[in-house]
Amino acid sequence: MMVWLALALAYAGLTALALGMKRHHQSLLGAKPSDARLRAFRVTGWALIALMLLCCLRLWPLGLALSLAFGLATLAGLPLIFLLPYRPRLAARLALALPLAAGVGVWVV
Amino acid sequence: MSRSASSRLFYYRLSVASRTVAAVLGGYALSAASTAALAVTLPMPRAEAVVSATVFSFLVYSGAVIWAFATHSALRAWLGIAAPTVVCVAVALLGAPS
Amino acid sequence: MKNSLRQSMAWLHTWSGLLLGWLLLAMFVTGTSAYFREEISLWMEPELHASHATPETPELAWQALNRLAPDARAWDIRLPDARAPVVELGWQPDTPEAQNEGRRRGERAIMDAATGEILTPRATRGGDFLYRFHFELYGVPRLWARWLVCVATMFMLVAIISGVITHKKIFKDFFTFRPGKGQRSWLDAHNATAVLALPFHFMITYSGLLLFMVMLMPWGIDAAYNGDRRAFFDDAFPRATETTAQSQEAAPMTDIAPLLAQTRRAFDQPVTRIEVNRPNRAGATVSISTDREPEITGRRRGSAPTLVFQANSGALLETRPGTSEALPAAVRFYNLFANLHLARFADPAVRWLFFLSGLGGCAMVATGLLLWVAKRTQQLKQRQPGASLRLVNALNMASMTGLIGAMAFYFAANRLLPVELAQRESWEIRVFFISWLLSLAHALWRPNRRGWIEQLAGITVLWLSVPLLDMATTGSHLFSATAWQHGALAGFDLACLLLGALWGYALWRVARHGGGKKGTARQPRRSPGTATGAAS
Numbered sequence A: 001m002m003v004w005l006a007l008a009l010a011y012a013g014l015t016a017l018a019l020g021m022k023r024h025h026q027s028l029l030g031a032k033p034s035d036a037r038l039r040a041f042r043v044t045g046w047a048l049i050a051l052m053l054l055c056c057l058r059l060w061p062l063g064l065a066l067s068l069a070f071g072l073a074t075l076a077g078l079p080l081i082f083l084l085p086y087r088p089r090l091a092a093r094l095a096l097a098l099p100l101a102a103g104v105g106v107w108v109v
Numbered sequence B: 001m002s003r004s005a006s007s008r009l010f011y012y013r014l015s016v017a018s019r020t021v022a023a024v025l026g027g028y029a030l031s032a033a034s035t036a037a038l039a040v041t042l043p044m045p046r047a048e049a050v051v052s053a054t055v056f057s058f059l060v061y062s063g064a065v066i067w068a069f070a071t072h073s074a075l076r077a078w079l080g081i082a083a084p085t086v087v088c089v090a091v092a093l094l095g096a097p098s
Numbered sequence C: 001m002k003n004s005l006r007q008s009m010a011w012l013h014t015w016s017g018l019l020l021g022w023l024l025l026a027m028f029v030t031g032t033s034a035y036f037r038e039e040i041s042l043w044m045e046p047e048l049h050a051s052h053a054t055p056e057t058p059e060l061a062w063q064a065l066n067r068l069a070p071d072a073r074a075w076d077i078r079l080p081d082a083r084a085p086v087v088e089l090g091w092q093p094d095t096p097e098a099q100n101e102g103r104r105r106g107e108r109a110i111m112d113a114a115t116g117e118i119l120t121p122r123a124t125r126g127g128d129f130l131y132r133f134h135f136e137l138y139g140v141p142r143l144w145a146r147w148l149v150c151v152a153t154m155f156m157l158v159a160i161i162s163g164v165i166t167h168k169k170i171f172k173d174f175f176t177f178r179p180g181k182g183q184r185s186w187l188d189a190h191n192a193t194a195v196l197a198l199p200f201h202f203m204i205t206y207s208g209l210l211l212f213m214v215m216l217m218p219w220g221i222d223a224a225y226n227g228d229r230r231a232f233f234d235d236a237f238p239r240a241t242e243t244t245a246q247s248q249e250a251a252p253m254t255d256i257a258p259l260l261a262q263t264r265r266a267f268d269q270p271v272t273r274i275e276v277n278r279p280n281r282a283g284a285t286v287s288i289s290t291d292r293e294p295e296i297t298g299r300r301r302g303s304a305p306t307l308v309f310q311a312n313s314g315a316l317l318e319t320r321p322g323t324s325e326a327l328p329a330a331v332r333f334y335n336l337f338a339n340l341h342l343a344r345f346a347d348p349a350v351r352w353l354f355f356l357s358g359l360g361g362c363a364m365v366a367t368g369l370l371l372w373v374a375k376r377t378q379q380l381k382q383r384q385p386g387a388s389l390r391l392v393n394a395l396n397m398a399s400m401t402g403l404i405g406a407m408a409f410y411f412a413a414n415r416l417l418p419v420e421l422a423q424r425e426s427w428e429i430r431v432f433f434i435s436w437l438l439s440l441a442h443a444l445w446r447p448n449r450r451g452w453i454e455q456l457a458g459i460t461v462l463w464l465s466v467p468l469l470d471m472a473t474t475g476s477h478l479f480s481a482t483a484w485q486h487g488a489l490a491g492f493d494l495a496c497l498l499l500g501a502l503w504g505y506a507l508w509r510v511a512r513h514g515g516g517k518k519g520t521a522r523q524p525r526r527s528p529g530t531a532t533g534a535a536s
Helices: A004-019 A022-029 A035-059 A061-082 A088-108 B002-041 B046-070 B076-093 C005-043 C058-069 C098-101 C124-134 C143-164 C183-196 C198-211 C221-224 C227-235 C256-267 C329-342 C348-380 C387-416 C424-445 C449-474 C480-486 C486-514 C528-534
Strands: C074-079 C087-092 C105-109 C271-279 C285-290 C308-312 C315-320
Touching: A004 A022, A004 A035, A004 A061, A004 A088, A004 C271, A004 C348, A022 A035, A022 A088, A061 A088, A061 C183, A061 C198, A061 C329, A061 C348, A088 C074, A088 C424, A088 C480, B002 B046, B002 B076, B046 B076, B046 C143, B046 C183, B046 C198, B046 C221, B046 C227, C005 C058, C005 C124, C005 C143, C005 C387, C005 C486, C058 C074, C058 C087, C058 C105, C058 C256, C058 C271, C058 C285, C087 C098, C087 C124, C124 C143, C143 C198, C183 C198, C198 C348, C221 C227, C256 C271, C256 C308, C308 C424, C348 C387, C387 C449, C387 C486, C424 C449, C449 C486, C480 C486
Parallel strands: none
Antiparallel strands: C074 C087, C074 C271, C087 C105, C271 C285, C285 C308, C308 C315
């Protein structure tokens, strides 16, 4: 279950990083962002990535955890890239829903 | 006019060919020489020095290829690869176990 | 020669990419399949599918070797694990000839883990053929093939570095994909698959070189060891030396079951391997090993937790805890990359992660090749494509749909060729290459959009029919008990269906969207992600 949480966090983190960029922010949320907002999204994004790393460290020994964290980020990033042009709203909603669902899953199981 | 254009094309192709040789063969010579030099000079146990030097060699090769195509002229490409190769060969020969 | 670093790097990236792209793609596709090499092999040997591990399996193996080779020099029993449901029995005959042939020679047999019966699977190279192809090709002298593959790998490393330099806004464009813009979309798809999986691409390329470093770069060894490679290996990658008792005096061995239980208790892991030295003689020893904890910088072989017993009395001789000894940093670095490349530590989930990353690599190379064509097609405006463009497009087709189709033919041949056919395993491989050649001929004959549509339709049908063929010939299917008893079989069928669906989706995109433009090549490869790049 923890793997899924890590994957969901990677997805959410990358989405937040995308929201921290002007071009994607506009297409995802439809509003012109202020610089402070962009920065807030970037900080959130990195924080989520850090959380994902923590999950990986709980799952695997250090070397493996770092290597697989890259793999998970890749796996989470590819759907994001191809959702952004077609279903931007869905991409943003998933970033909220997936970590919540995975978090509940970890808590329940 | 067209003659100068075609001769320029000829020199361009010659330059590409020369750089390619410098990159592929020269790059290999440089990485081989640097591996040998590092293997005998790195201040660590012998096996470790060899592994470190060999592991590093592929990055040297990439660097050499990129240098060969990135620098201004084919001559500089050759010099930039040949000079360090000579140095490394000298170091390897001096440092080699007798 | 060029104005700027970026331009010259773009030039280098484009041309080295084109020249070696086809070979790299074939390496990536077959190499990606190699993450499931054992699963593919199992699928291709249906005679083994009924086997499954039971608590009595180790003793059955013990009895089988007592029956088959009671006076061998050594025994080696590999018990079933998550990836292989059978027991592999190995033994070294105690004859002078057998000893002269070196350590690796020996007899092998496959045993049914439930019944103890010796199985004879159909002759096939299985997943090993695809695995070997990815680094030594086929029918080419091994050394030449390896050098060729390594040259391609080296240039992949150069292409990665030059690609990063070429990419203008690598972080700004990190999430950018603009569909429906022809060449621009292919470039975005190429960038996305390349940049996002960059750590994987770098790892797989660099480690591929490291695995062959002694062949490629022996000069450090030669300089530091005066060419004595054996001495280098003994220093850098020491092996445990075996102590061999030499007695010929027959003596019965103790019951194996308590020793197995003791080992299981000692390490709290199931037993995976039993090795016996001088079985059924005085002074026989038995080493019982369990799985080891995955350790990514550890050694590739050996060092599994092991108990060594005196086999006649059952006395414990030695405990090897299997914790990895402190390795030098450089060796750990090498091990890290080698283990990652080979996914040695991987549980099934991680194996899938590597497989998907491998598909990402396929997609990156394929989109790069398609981009080359798309760019030049766009420059044509309304003119007819020249011979070289048609040739490149045909080679693209053969290297993508052709290879994928050939793999399906390989799997199908495994089920359709008669089991008793002479040289059966070679025939499977011949089917693979003949179908690949036919696809090249077809691609040269119809190098345009029609060609892509026909080949995509072909591979869709082929991949979707492999599970059907499996069901028709072995009775195993996605909903059968055998398939789920060994996840590998269900996984294989499922993967065929999913990939078949993916080719079908690509076909649909090309057929529906490709018509407007000069449709030479705009069909995606191998990753659901890039499939969306097909819009034009």
